[in-house]
Amino acid sequence: MARIVHQLSLNENHSPPLPGVPEAVAGLVDRVNLTLDPLSAGLEAKIAGRLGVGAERVVAGVGSAALLQQFLMTHAGAGSEVVHTWPSFEMYPLLIGNSRATAVAVPGPDDRMDLAAVAAAVTDDTKVVLLCNPNNPTGEVLDAAQLRGLLDALPPHVLLLVDEAYREFADPDVVADALDLARIDDRVAVVRTFSKAHGLLGLRVGYLVGAEKIVAPLRMTTLFFRVPTVAQAAASAALDVEEQARRNCAAVAVERDRVRDGLVELGLDVPPSGGNFVWVRLGERNEAFRDHLAEHGIAVRVLAGGSGVRVSTGLREANDAVLAAAKSFTANG
Incomplete structure (x- = not known):
């Protein structure tokens, strides 16, 4: 081989590290023995300010996958179902299984996301519908009308969790912004990461945005999914050079x-x-x-x-x- x-x-x-990120990391080398901002309150406030939402609607975590795990552990669980499209992120079944919920994979024709079939797969036991937009690994992009149509088809007891890890690589005039829905519907939560667009994959930092009643319970586990001080500084610096x-x-x-x-x-x-x-x-x-x-x-x-x-x-x-x-x-x- x-x-x-x-x-x-x-x-x-x-791409090379964003301007200011290496300096932010290097500037904390002599303080890695300190906790500083243990729950990332400063980073959450900065993210909230950039998004135009209250800080109580934002929770930071050690990458989007960890936040997905926190969300599913909090809002799904034994006896419940989580519906997701397929093919999609290969870790979804594992994350769902870790929360003791049952993963319900919904295949679509020609590897595309069949949102009508997703809605049809929802039962009384469904707690969450999980989508990746743009979808990994197929690259398919859902627009605002498609996402809105799915949300309208879901019953009131089901949360819509949208993983937007790759949205910055899509055409901004086409890809749906799930935050627009989260602002007007408390059933919608959005998870994003600094790993892809901002090039911080080696530091593991992301954030989730949703209604306070959806986000607040996640904070009970944040202590065990804390964003390291160096990662907080790097993410903050990356926000300055969007x-x-x-x-x-x-x-x-x-x-x-x-x-x-x-x-x-x-x-x-x-x-x-x-x-x-x-x-x-x-x-x-x-x-x-x-x-x-x-x-x-x-x-x-x-x-x-x-x-x-x-x-x-x-x-x-x-x-x-x-x-x-x-x-x-x-x-x-």
């Missing part, structure tokens, strides 16, 4: 679309994507494609029970390597 040169299996943001983060995401989206166009020209099935990755579907040849790329020093992932290959967007050199390896793969039949 060739040495992996291009790591494109983790959906990392390969425009640069947006420019970085736009550049990633350009590269993502270039890779997709190149793969489509080779005859591969690659749907449009709103994330920092593309979803390549080769049927029975998915694993062969992954292995072929690995032989060329590129790490990618087969996901969703083998239904596709997710290829993260890297720097131009890495993306060129993907296109070259894909070309040799298709040339060999």
Whole structure:
């Protein structure tokens, strides 16, 4: 097996650290022995100010996955169901199982999210409907009308939890902003992360926004999911350069679309994507494609029970390597 040169299996943001972030981290090296802001109150207030909501509606956590876990442990549990689309984030079933709830996966045609089927899958035992928008790993983007339509179809006892880890890579004129719904409907909660758009994957910090009655119970477990001091400082610094983060995401989206166009020209099935990755579907040849790329020093992932290959967007050199390896793969039949 060739040495992996291009790591494109983790959906990392390969842009350089945002201005001010390294300095914020370095500035706390001599104070890592102190707790400082144990519950991230300062960061939560800053996030709330940027979003135009009250700080009581924001809770910070150690990445979006941890916040999803807190939410499900709080609002689902034994005897309840959590409905989610499929394919989607591969950790959803595990997170739901950890909360002792039952995961109800709803497949859609052509790997797309079937929101009518999601609504139809809801029962009296359903506590949460969980969506990823843009969807990981397929890249599908839901617009505001689609999200509103789903919410209108849900009964009053069901919460809608929207995972927006990748929204900054999507077209802002198309992708739904679930916060707009959360402002007017207390059933909606939104989780976001600093790992992707802001490039803080190695520090693990995210936040969840919702009605105070939804958010407040999560604070009972925040003590065990505390954001480290260094991560708080990095996230705060990243918020100060949002425009640069947006420019970085736009550049990633350009590269993502270039890779997709190149793969489509080779005859591969690659749907449009709103994330920092593309979803390549080769049927029975998915694993062969992954292995072929690995032989060329590129790490990618087969996901969703083998239904596709997710290829993260890297720097131009890495993306060129993907296109070259894909070309040799298709040339060999």
